[in-house]
Amino acid sequence: MNKLMKIFTLDSLIIPVVAVIFGLIVGALIMLAGGYDPILAYSSLFSSVFGDSYGFGETIREITPLIMTGLAVAFAFRAGLFNIGAEGQYIIGMTAATIVGIKVTGLPALIHAPLAIIAGGLCGGLWAGIVGYLKAKRGVNEVIVSIMLNWTALYFSNYIVRNFLLLEGQQKSLDIQPTASISLGGLSMLMDNARMHMGTLIAILAAVFFYVYMWKSKQGYELRAVGHNPNAAEYAGMNVKRNIVKAMFISGIFAGLGGAFQVLGVFHYQTIFTGSPGVGFDGIAVALIGMTHPFGTILGATLFGTLTSGSSGMSFGAGVPPEIIRIVIGSIIFFIAAQGIVRWVLKPLYLKRKKEKVL
C-alpha cells in the first residue's frame, strides 16, 4: 500500500490536479466571454455524467478506448519512443476484430470473442512493429513512420470494409456474429441501455500488466534503461534494437485492443471512416495527463472521457457549444505540458510548507 502511495508522490499528483483546475478556470473565463454561464455549464456537465446510470455508463464507454490508446502512448514513451501512430494501430485493431467477427463462423462465444480480441491486439501490435523494425534496423524516425502509417491504416481499412465486408447500400460493414460480441447485455439493461462491454475490465487489467511488466520484470527494466539512455543500455550489454521493436509491438497491442473493444463491444460493425476517429491522438494527451504512468493514464482517460461525454450535457443543459469543452481540454493539456507555470504558481505554497517544517 505504501508503495502504491509512493507512485503518486505528492508532486506528480498535485501538478495534474492544479493543471486541471487551471484548465477549468480558463474554460470558465472563455465561457463568460462567450456569454454563457460557466457554473450552470459545469454543473450540467457533472449531472449529465453522474446524474443517471445511462450517462455514467456511456461515460465509461467513452473512457475505455482512451485508456487503451493512452497506455499505448505511455508504454512507448517509457521506452523512449513517441508512438504518435496509436491512431493507426487502433484502426487496424478495429478492422482485424471486424474481419474475425464477421468471417469466422460456427465458434462458441467463449472462443470466438477472445479470438477476435486477440486478432485485434495482435494486428495492432504488428502494425506498430513495422515502425519499431524500421527504427531499429534503419534508424528511421518513429514519429514520421507512425504518422504516415495512420493514413495507410485509415485507407487500408476503408478498402477492406468497402470491398469485403460492406452491408449493401450502407457506409458500414455487416454486423459481427453475435458470438463475437463482448457486450454485457445484463449490465447494459441495468444501466438503462448504456453500451457496456467487457473491454473496460480488460483495459484495467492491461494497466496492471503495464505496471508489473515495466517495473517488476527484467524485460521492463531493460525497456526503461533503453528509454533513459540507449547508449548506456547498449554498453551494459542490452540489445537496444530488440527492445525498440518489442516496445513498439506491445504499445501497438494496447492500441489495437482498444479498437477491437470498440467494434466488439460498442458498434458491432465498422463504418467507412471519413476521417480519423481521433482516439489515438487523444491517447497522447491522456498519456501526458497521466504522466505516462499506467494508473495515471487511467485517471487521465477518466478525466478526458468525462469531459468529452459531458460536453453534450453542457450543450444540452447550458447551450454551450462543444467547441468550448475542447478549449477546456486543450488548456488542461497546456498547463500540464507547461508544468513550469503550475510550479511557479505553487512555489509560495511550497516555500511556506518548508518554513513550517523548519519551525
Next chain:
Amino acid sequence: MKKILKASLVLGLSLSVVLAGCGKNEEKPAGEAATGGAKTDMKIGMVTDVGGVNDKSFNQSAWEALTSVKKDTGAEVTYLQSKDKTEYTPNLNKYVKGGYALTWGIGFDLGADMKTVADQNPDAKLAIIDAVVDSPNVQSVTFSEHEGSFLVGVVAAKMTKTGKIGFVGGAEIPVITRFQAGFNAGVAAVNPDIKVKNVYAGAFDKPDQGKVIASTMYNDGVDIIFHASGATGTGVFNEATARVKNGEKVWVIGVDKDQSLEFGDKVTLTSMVKGVDAAVQKVSKEVIDGTFKGGKVELGLKDDGVGIAKTSDRNVPADVLALVEEYKAKIISGEIKVPQDMKK
C-alpha cells in the same frame, strides 16, 4: 510572494465582477420568453449528423425550420451536434430520456441508431430525415431527390458551354445515388452527348476534399458542377468563387436549400431544393397538435418536396425555365420515369 497574492486578488475581484455581470445577462432571455406569449411548453430536440448545424445544407434548414416552429408556437427547441458516430445514440437518448416531445434525427447516417433508440423507448416520439426507420413511433421522411435532380440536370445541360458537367456526391448511399441518377438522366434527356463526370468525395464534412475535386473538374473543362455532399460542397463553392473572381465562367448547382442565398448568385446557377424545412415544420406541428402518427412518407415533385430554387431566374433564362416546367409536368403525370440508381 506578495506579488502573487496581489495578482490573485485582482483576478478574483475581476472574476466576481464578470460573474455578477453574467447573472444579469441570464435574467433577460427568461423575461423575454415570458412576454413572448407561449402557446405550448413542449420541447423538441434535434440531433445533427457529423456535418453539424452550420453545414449550409440540410442540417441547417432543419434547424431553421425548428426555429420558426419556436416562433409560431413557443415550443422550446434545441439541437445537439454529433462530433462522431459514437455520439448519435447518446445524443438521441439525451432528448428521449430528457422527456422531449419529439426528437429529430437529421440524416441517413442516424438510421441504425434511431432504430435502436426507438425500440428501446417505445413511448418516445422520433422523426428522421432521409432514412426509413421501421418502428411505429418514428416518422420517417424521405424525398424523391431523383425527380428534383432531373430538373437541375436539364438546366445544366442547357447552360453548359463546354459540354462537360460534373457531379460531386458525399458518399455512395441510396440517398445520394438518387441525386446522381436523376441528374444524369436529366442531362441525357436534353442532350445525350454531354459527358457527366461523377465523383464521390467519400465524406459530407470535408470541404478541403470538395475543393480539390472541384478544382480537378474545372481544370478538365467542366463548367457546371452539381454537388450533393453537405458541408463538403462548401469547398466546391469556394473553388468556384475563386475562379469566378479570376474571370473564369464556372457554376455550381446547390443542394438541399437555396444556396445562392449563402454563396451568392455569381457562382450559384440554381439549387435543387429539398423541402426539409417544410417537412420538419409539418411533423413538429403534428406533435404539438397531438396528431403525430409515425410511419413513412416520401415527398416528391408533386408535393413540392423537391424542386428548383425560386431564385433560379436570376441566372437561368426564361426559355430554359419553361423547359424545366415542361419536364416537371411530365414527371408529375408519370410520362417520364426518373431512375433512382445508376445502371451498372
